Structures are given as structure tokens and as C-alpha cells.
Amino acid sequence: MSGNETLVDELLAGKHRALARVITKIENRSPGYRDLVSQLHEHTGDAEVIGITGSPGAGKSTLVDKMAAEYRDRGETVGVIAIDPSSPFTGGAVLGDRIRMASNRGDMDVFFRSMSARGSLGGLSTATTDAVKALDAFGKDKIIVETVGAGQNEIEIVKTADTVAVLVPPGSGDDVQMLKAGILEIADIFVVNKADMDGADRTVKELREMVHMQDSAAMAGHHGAGALASDDDDTEDDDEDGWEPAIVETVAKTGEGVDEFLATLAEHAEWLVETGELETQERQRYTAEIQTLLREDTASLLAEEIDARGGLEQYVDELVARETDPYTVADELIEPLEECVRDRREE
Numbered sequence: 001m002s003g004n005e006t007l008v009d010e011l012l013a014g015k016h017r018a019l020a021r022v023i024t025k026i027e028n029r030s031p032g033y034r035d036l037v038s039q040l041h042e043h044t045g046d047a048e049v050i051g052i053t054g055s056p057g058a059g060k061s062t063l064v065d066k067m068a069a070e071y072r073d074r075g076e077t078v079g080v081i082a083i084d085p086s087s088p089f090t091g092g093a094v095l096g097d098r099i100r101m102a103s104n105r106g107d108m109d110v111f112f113r114s115m116s117a118r119g120s121l122g123g124l125s126t127a128t129t130d131a132v133k134a135l136d137a138f139g140k141d142k143i144i145v146e147t148v149g150a151g152q153n154e155i156e157i158v159k160t161a162d163t164v165a166v167l168v169p170p171g172s173g174d175d176v177q178m179l180k181a182g183i184l185e186i187a188d189i190f191v192v193n194k195a196d197m198d199g200a201d202r203t204v205k206e207l208r209e210m211v212h213m214q215d216s217a218a219m220a221g222h223h224g225a226g227a228l229a230s231d232d233d234d235t236e237d238d239d240e241d242g243w244e245p246a247i248v249e250t251v252a253k254t255g256e257g258v259d260e261f262l263a264t265l266a267e268h269a270e271w272l273v274e275t276g277e278l279e280t281q282e283r284q285r286y287t288a289e290i291q292t293l294l295r296e297d298t299a300s301l302l303a304e305e306i307d308a309r310g311g312l313e314q315y316v317d318e319l320v321a322r323e324t325d326p327y328t329v330a331d332e333l334i335e336p337l338e339e340c341v342r343d344r345r346e347e
Contacts, residue, residue: 004032008039011138016111019138026130027115037130043137047079048269051161052146053183058167059193063252063261064146068110070258071142077109079135081128083147083157084114111140125157126292129285132160155183160285162278163268165189165261168207171199187245188268191261195249207247243271298337305333 010018022040025033050067052060061082068078115127128145135143147158158164166187190207192200246264250257272278306312318324 004036004039008036011040011134012043014139019111019134020113022134023113023131026134027127029127033130037133040133040137044133045136047132047136047140047143049132049136049143049145049161049163050265051158051164051186052144052167053155053158053164054167054191055169056148058169059252060146060148060167063167063191063193063250063258064144066252066255066258067142067144067262068112070255070262072110076141077139078111079132079138079140079143080110080112081131081135081143081145082112082114083124083128083145084116111135111138125160126289126296128157129160129289155186159186162272162281163188163265165191165265167191167193168203170194170197170203188243189261189264190245190247192247192249193252195257196251196254200249204247204249211245211247243268243277301337302333305336309333 007018007022011022022036024030025036052064054060064080064082068080071078113131115124115131132143132145145158145161164186166183166189168190170192190211192203192207194200246268248257248261248264250261252258272281315324315329319326319329
């Protein structure tokens with residue numbers, strides 16, 4: 001039995017050490033990691049994946065801590081992947097596993113792992129997807145993907161979740177305006193955390209107005225659910241048409257509102273199943289994943305071909321001398337790949 005097969009067997013048998021090793025291989029893109037993920041794929045599909053994002057300082061880590069503790073009290077197992085900023089010195093995650101999730105320390109049924117960008121958020125997106133698969137195959141009931149910031153790259157990462165919650169600090173009119181720049185479209189639930197602070201009521205009001213102002217097509221969310229239900233019309237038809245982003249208030253530090261938040265997450269999960277949107281979203285994610293892998297693999301293959309030809313410098317020299325042009329260079333470099341693909345197609 002190969003080392004990878006042993007590792008997969010141990011992971012499927014519920015050994016957390018094997019799970020940790022698999023995720024390390026995934027994050028580092030170690031030799032054989034793709035085979036590991038391939039073997040795990042057939043064992044996935046049972047976990048509920050929740051994305052938590054929002055501006056820095058919104059209290060995401062504290063809320064995730066409370067979520068994990070509550071799920072454990074209910075007898076469910078939890079996996080947490082926190083996307084942390086890279087250290088400019090080590091390339092590792094700035095926020096350590098043992099510093100955060102303090103209340104759940106020592107409870108191996110809450111498996112926490114921080115993953116750093118390491119200079120490539122695009123690669124991190126793929127690594128996050130693979131790490132979620134590892135946690136899913138392991139048998140975790142709930143998988144939480146938390147991002148530190150709310151930039152476009154992190155939005156792409158958190159879209160791997162079935163349900164996405166966006167945290168908004170209270171009294172932050174500027175932050176509410178910022179949400180319009182892209183994060184609004186992926187939110188299934190808005191959480192006004194630190195709701196005991198001044199300005200919380202105003203933030204809830206602004207969010208509610210913003211949600212209702214959105215065109216139904218723009219508000220289809222990352223699930224593409226079509227028209228949205230209105231607070232003023234709770235008809236069954238509206239419920240079937242779409243999911244209007246809910247707005248929940250919490251005080252994560254004390255746990256206030258966490259039960260309501262988890263209930264809203266459960267409602268959205270149920271809606272996804274009942275409407276068939278869960279399957280639709282899964283198909284969309286797999287389509288995007290295949291396209292991403294094809295881009296990465298093709299780029300790697302072309303880089304190998306360029307190296308074999310002595311690098312790009314000679315082509316750049318010719319370009320500077322106006323002896324050729326970028327399109328001609330690209331055509332020349334990709335020609336061997338095109339010929340190979342055509343030959344295989346015609347066989």
C-alpha cells in the first residue's frame with residue numbers, strides 16, 4: 001500500500017493527525033497531493049459549508065469561535081479554515097492556530113486550520129477548495145471558511161461555501177457603502193455583530209434599505225436564485241422564487257444572537273435543498289473548479305515549454321527590435337500544445 005493510500009485510509013478512519021498531514025500537503029502543493037484529493041472526492045458531499053467574511057475588525061473570529069462551540073454542544077463536529085494574511089517574512093499565516101479559537105482548544109472535534117496566501121491568492125482559492133474536501137471526507141458536519149478581509153480575491157475563496165454570511169460592524173456607514181462594491185452579491189445573510197454598540201440600529205436600517213433597493217437580478221446572490229421574496233409578501237410562491245438576504249444582529253463576545261444566526265443558517269441550508277439550488281450551485285462550483293485547474297495546468301505546461309526554449313528573454317529581444325510581435329510569439333509557443341491536442345482528437 002502506498003503512503004498516500006495509507007494516509008487516505010487513516011483520514012477516513014477519523015485520525016486527525018492524518019487530516020492535518022493531508023491539508024499540509026494540499027497547502028504546500030506537495031508531490032502527490034492531487035492524487036490524495038482525487039481519492040477523497042468520492043467520500044465528499046455530506047458537510048454543510050459556511051463562509052464567513054466581512055471587513056477587518058467586524059469580529060469574525062469571535063463569532064466563528066462561538067459558532068463552533070454551539071455546534072459542538074449540539075453534538076456536531078466542526079472544521080474551520082481561516083484564510084489569514086501572509087507574513088512578509090515567513091510566508092506563513094500571521095494568526096496562529098493555538099492563539100485563536102481559544103474556547104475550543106483541546107477539542108479535536110473542532111479542527112481549526114489557518115491557511116496563508118503565500119503570495120498567490122489564486123492558488124489559495126484552489127487549496128481552500130481541496131482542504132474543504134478533506135474535511136468533508138473526514139466526516140465533519142459543519143465546515144466554516146473564514147476570511148480575514150473582504151477583498152475580491154477573498155470573496156472568490158469564500159464562494160466555495162453553500163451559505164455565505166457577511167459581517168458588518170455597527171455604525172459603519174462607510175462599510176455599508178463599501179459592500180456595494182461586490183460583496184453584497186454573495187451575501188445570503190448579513191450579520192451586524194457587536195450589536196450592543198452605538199449605531200447598530202442605523203446599520204441594520206441601512207442594510208435593509210440597501211437589500212430592498214437592489215434589482216432582483218443583481219440580488220440573485222452567488223446561488224443565482226432569481227427574484228427575491230419581500231418582507232411584505234410571504235407567499236409560498238415568493239419563497240420558491242428566491243432567498244432575500246437575512247439580517248441578523250449578534251454580540252459574538254457574549255454569544256447573544258448566535259442561536260438566531262445558526263437558525264438562519266439552517267433555514268438557508270433547507271431552502272437550498274428544497275429549491276434544488278444546492279445541486280445547481282454544486283454544478284457551478286465544479287464547472288469553475290475544472291476551468292481553474294485547466295488554466296493552471298496549461299500555464300504550467302507552457303512555462304515548461306518556454307524554459308525548454310531558453311526562456312522568454314530572446315523573444316523579448318526580438319519584440320524590442322520589432323522583429324516580431326506578441327501575437328506571433330504566443331502562437332509559436334502554443335503551437336506544440338495545439339498540435340498535440342488536435343492529433344489526439346483525430347485519433
